[in-house]
Amino acid sequence: MNPTESYGRLVTTLKEIGLLESISYLLGWDEQALLPTKGTEHRANMLSLVARMHHEQFTSPRIDEMLREVEGTDLVKDPESDAAANVREVRRAYDRATKLPASLVEEMAKTAVLGQKAWAEARSKSQFNIFEPYLAKTLGLKRKEAECVGYAATGNPYDALLDTYEPHETSSNIQRVFNSFRQQLVELIGRVQSSGKKAPTEIVERNYPAKVQEKLARDAASAFGFDFQAGRLDTSVHPFCQGVGPGDTRMTTRYNERHFNDAFFGVLHETGHGLYEQGLPKADNVGLPLGESISLGIHESQSRMWENLVGRSRSFWKWYYPKTKSALPDTLKDVSEEQFYFAVNAIEPSLIRVEADEATYNLHIMLRFEIEQAMLRDEVKVRDVPAAWNERMKQYLGVVPPDDRRGCLQDIHWSGGSFGYFATYSLGNLYAAQFFEKARQDLGDLDAMFARGEFAPLLDWLRKNIHRHGKRYTAAQLVKKVTGKELTADALMRHLSKKAQELYGV
């Protein structure tokens, strides 16, 4: 069989596997958003059947054969061609999937269920020792996973884990970016702290009826360009965005009637993810890397851009505050645009990552990134995680959790085995700022556009420069290609400093 024929067969096979993936996405979305309590067990059976079929089909030796028949041929000579990108990324995923023995995958899945259960109990009781043995077990399995997957390129086992979430990325490169970033952040936050100015956050803690929040959030999402004929917004306990397949991207949120930020900025965040999903060339590439997002970091760059760089900008609120105020005349009767803008942009060290502001958020991430690497290298023992956590909280943010519930037990990630995930949140912020600076250079006065409610130029720019490429480039290649530079913290620091200056005079 010639390479073109083999590639054709590979594409056909992958498209069918892609349909199975879509099915598991929908089953998962429905589980989070709609499933009646008593349907949980049956849903788990449905999901595990699909996962098994998916695994069987994707790890079939036929995939390897087809890849071999194409690899090294003229068809994939141009590394930016469709075929080259698809073959490169399928090979990566295939090798990873086949390197993990089924017994290890099974043990990790079981341990994740038990670990999450123990973690939930430990968190609710704020007793780290309940979770400790499960964390130790998980860590051992992640070390095995790293050995199976391999890390010859960098010699660092952590990179084998990071690779799941941020393909082609290395911890040393992230460390390079974080090193300068951390000190600058700590200083900036220190200056804000000693400015003597406080944001009027009481404003966003007033009465915000869910119906009104929903209308405001939907209108903003539509204005940003989210296509509700190709997507939905529903509610769920843990907000998320799921691209089910072409023409079907689903966001969820939850409404807190005593806090404006949760749902509103939550929806803007998911809208950023949703716009990326809707902008990927999925229709012709179901199941193919070319129809998929590059990495969690790049995905997060889209959500963070629309949430923070657009949604928390002065120009956005110039356009949206009058609408917000007229939708909430009683709640916002005595509030000026300036006050509201300050309230949604408060910079204040706090204990909980998911509640942190644009600036302090990144320190929460660095702390986790450092601790999980130290755990993997056995430089921090599992039993010492709480101490290591609290020490860094004090050093970076000047606050110390009064208990582990609000400290090292706050996040679910480690309990389910997600080591190497956290860094992608900050990478998202960093990519976002660097892309956004370039968009501003290319498009001119973005602020004037936002102040008129015009977001199409920015979205078109993202579509053209990022979305339409799917996985054609790695994250590092894309950043270089789009902005002309490798990733640094400069753009994000410029953005944060400017905001601190404007609001806190520092």
Added chain:
Amino acid sequence: MNPTESYGRLVTTLKEIGLLESISYLLGWDEQALLPTKGTEHRANMLSLVARMHHEQFTSPRIDEMLREVEGTDLVKDPESDAAANVREVRRAYDRATKLPASLVEEMAKTAVLGQKAWAEARSKSQFNIFEPYLAKTLGLKRKEAECVGYAATGNPYDALLDTYEPHETSSNIQRVFNSFRQQLVELIGRVQSSGKKAPTEIVERNYPAKVQEKLARDAASAFGFDFQAGRLDTSVHPFCQGVGPGDTRMTTRYNERHFNDAFFGVLHETGHGLYEQGLPKADNVGLPLGESISLGIHESQSRMWENLVGRSRSFWKWYYPKTKSALPDTLKDVSEEQFYFAVNAIEPSLIRVEADEATYNLHIMLRFEIEQAMLRDEVKVRDVPAAWNERMKQYLGVVPPDDRRGCLQDIHWSGGSFGYFATYSLGNLYAAQFFEKARQDLGDLDAMFARGEFAPLLDWLRKNIHRHGKRYTAAQLVKKVTGKELTADALMRHLSKKAQELYGV
């Protein structure tokens, strides 16, 4: 392998196939209730993948082998045993599925898509000739289907089609029941017509806010016993109820703010289906006949019972009218319980089946049942369907459709190839009345219970006598077993006559 082992393997295989079925149910439910418009094509691809996998697995020769290893052995000697019922029904379904050549199945699927499209256009333009060639083509394919499936037992090809919806039933038996029923109905409706009394239907056409309707409908469904922790109620264009699997039964409705009946009795109807789904022993029988409903007719008997025999009863409204009135104080200010009760029980010949009342509804069905049999026997040519339709409408209901849109083009069924389906609607009404009379005998004063809002005794009776058996008995066996008699129209006629007497004095 011994029969017990073979049966065990069969059960395991069927349970996995059952999970695929659940998946297609969820994909279908989601398509109707939630799917964004632009996701339609991808959803069709997902559904057809699942259908293909299901067909491949269910028609695999391994199923036949396992069945053969069990059939005729001691394991299935007792026809009422679990194994006997499962083996009998899987054999039926397997034979049917393997008798139809893939080419015919494919042609029918394609013709259904084209036929439904042509039908939609024909209906909107009220031009039967647009639909005529597709109906002729569909009829030809259904004749082929009947030949493939076979009908040796009765010599009537129609029975091979009917069997899809009402297994083990024959058209001659239905005709036996309908024969006496039709004349009695026509006479009853004639008496109502000439009584000079008119129901105050204007009452149910006032202002009914969707929110209030939803609350009233949900409360009634809960009171009947629908478990919302194991089910949902959402909206869709065409209301339906889908049992996705154990712990997950989903109903939909649509709210018409200018008509009380549509959503309210619609939800009571779907609640009847939902209670049956929730009462089937699915948890231990996913994919097995013992966890499935007997037939469309038996399913419809449950929906019709709760909708009409309970939900339109005087005693139900004795309990529920005060609640309804207090939820709608303005709308129902000047309306007495008696007037409301009469309004929701109006008997009036009309053109549209889905809007027809409890009595006239059955004549709409008989007309369709007769015409589709006559078409299949070529006694009515496809081009003469409109004339045959209008002639019977005049004869049975005394009204003639002014156009085919409100005549023979009103229903989607034939366009998608559903020949043999309509009769199950009336069978549902008939089974319901006969079961209900027996429940009343067994349970005593049901009316006193309903007037107190007590529905658990009736539901328990249905669970015990009908739901828990799954497909253990055929519909005819079940009716005989539960009521001691074969199906007749007597119970339904007694019910309708009593109501006509009470409301119209005839």
